[in-house]
Amino acid sequence: MKSIKKLLLLCLVSIAFFSCKDTKKESQKEIKEVKENPKYSADWESLMNHKTPEWFLDAKFGIYCHWGPYSVPEFESEWYAHWMYVNKDNPEAKDGKASSFYEHHVKTYGPLKEFGYKDFIPMFKAEKFDAAEWADLFKKAGAKFAGPVSEHADGFAMWDSDLTEWDAKDMGPKRDVMGELSKEIRKRDMKFIATYHRQWLFGWYPTWDETTDASDPKYAGLYGPKLKKGDNQMPRSMKEIDKGIDRYYPLADKKFNDEWLARLKEIITKYDPDLVWFDNKMDVVSEDIRKEFLAHYYNTADKSGKDVVATYKFYDFKPGTAVLDLERSRMKEKKDFPWLTDDSIDWNSWSHISNPRYKSTNRLIDFLVDVVSKNGAVLLNITPRADGTIPEPVKERLLEMGQWLKVNGEAIYGTRTFEIYGEGDAKVVEGHLSERKNADNTAKDIRFTTKGNILYATVLDWPADGKLNIRALKANSDVYNSEIASIQMLGSEGDLKFSRNEEHLSITLPNKVGDHAFSFRITPKE
CATH class of the missing domain: 3.20.20.80 (Glycosidases)
Structure with missing residues (x-):
């Protein structure tokens, strides 16, 4: 009986050994194939x-x-x-x-x-x-x-x-x-x-x-x-x-x-x-x-x-x-x-x-x-x-x-685009070496980015009247139909007062922070 058990054990060990050997061979073969078959070939497709x-x-x-x-x-x-x-x-x-x-x-x-x-x-x-x-x-x-x-x-x-x-x-x-x-x-x-x-x-x-x-x-x-x-x-x-x-x-x-x-x-x-x-x-x-x-x-x-x-x-x-x-x-x-x-x-x-x-x-x-x-x-x-x-x-x-x-x-970092890039009066002239043809931006020019469900609106100059009015985010907007939970200006503490009507989203501005463009974080309700 012991002889039969020993024989069976030897058979199992042999099978395992050759199985491992075969697996190792397959693994080496796969590695070789990856090296010999690169992911990209020199054709446009x-x-x-x-x-x-x-x-x-x-x-x-x-x-x-x-x-x-x-x-x-x-x-x-x-x-x-x-x-x-x-x-x-x-x-x-x-x-x-x-x-x-x-x-x-x-x-x-x-x-x-x-x-x-x-x-x-x-x-x-x-x-x-x-x-x-x-x-x-x-x-x-x-x-x-x-x-x-x-x-x-x-x-x-x-x-x-x-x-x-x-x-x-x-x-x-x-x-x-x-x-x-x-x-x-x-x-x-x-x-x-x-x-x-x-x-x-x-x-x-x-x-x-x-x-x-x-x-x-x-x-x-x-x-x-x-x-x-x-x-x-x-x-x-x-x-x-x-x-x-x-x-x-x-x-x-x-x-x-x-x-x-x-x-x-x-x-x-x-x-x-x-x-x-x-x-x-x-x-x-x-x-x-x-x-x-x-x-x-x-x-x-x-x-x-x-x-x-x-x-x-x-x-x-x-x-x-x-x-x-x-x-x-x-x-x-x-x-x-x-x-x-x-x-x-x-x-x-x-x-x-x-x-x-x-x-x-x-x-x-x-x-x-x-x-x-x-x-x-x-x-x-x-x-x-x-x-x-x-x-x-x-x-x-x-x-x-x-x-x-x-x-x-x-x-800016890690953001993705919104439904529209923005709004304003500035008209961009496209084409190679065309940047000289583009005028400076004003407080009417607003640009959008997103990160998850957060929307950022960046105005490219400070509105003189203390209000930032964004037409694209008006009530019943085609591009933004979420209810707004809060708005903050980056670099300034506290939530800002805002209202929405059929013309625009109006944000009451805090004290000015910085000298260039100004970004606002718009958080929707859950």
């Missing part, structure tokens, strides 16, 4: 399955900066690197006249054969750059994501690259700017972003012009491929852009495409950005390469269990595969998809210049409130000096925004 992460939907506000060798001359704009080469013989010369940049450059620095853009790099020392100080400022400003321009159209990489010597670690500052900022930004619980303009390098410099240093093959690593005179000019009209017509010609060759992608992959490998932002003109790069980038980025994040965002302008990615980004503009109506807008703190430039014209804090806050009410987020560009210091007027505006968000952030 597959990439459409990528969802915008909750952290981005909640964040609403980020900061980045145009900072590089183009910051040294401090003249007119960050496009100095391009326009400094536009002499009277350049196809882009208007009316046969050299650009003001060219005239300034030759007068200040000498002929382009002797002093080209490359010669600004040793002058870009960033000797006062302090990544921790920058990150502290971004945090105090209320930003939830931040980072530098990784590489602008000038072709100079702001990271420690193994692919080129023309980078901030090997030249200029001789520091890994992206590495230092990524560490300090994440340390303060903000998401790290990388922004990328390299596609503009294809035709940015007149590599055909033998009278300049840009034609010297010795500097091709910075100035890019040799093109013919007249190649790759700017679009003839914005109407062509809006229609999606190919804007640049010829398209980039395989070598340029491969390096464009290789640098992006290096950024992802070394710095693991939570968001990769792109400037436009990606249509000069092969569509297959663009799809390959998105698949690589999304799959890399998926393997590590990370939620990431990529952005695009115009038609550079297929809608739904990434987040649409506008430039110096906004939507006039609420959208059912999340979007981003990048805008600069300076009306005239994206980089530091000697005669800046900064936007007021009030304008920056009103812009943020309006964008968020329409399902958007703001990426605000700031303008550090070449030495790495941030101008005091820029600091002041960021800190004022941060103070406002400390009081009113409840109506």
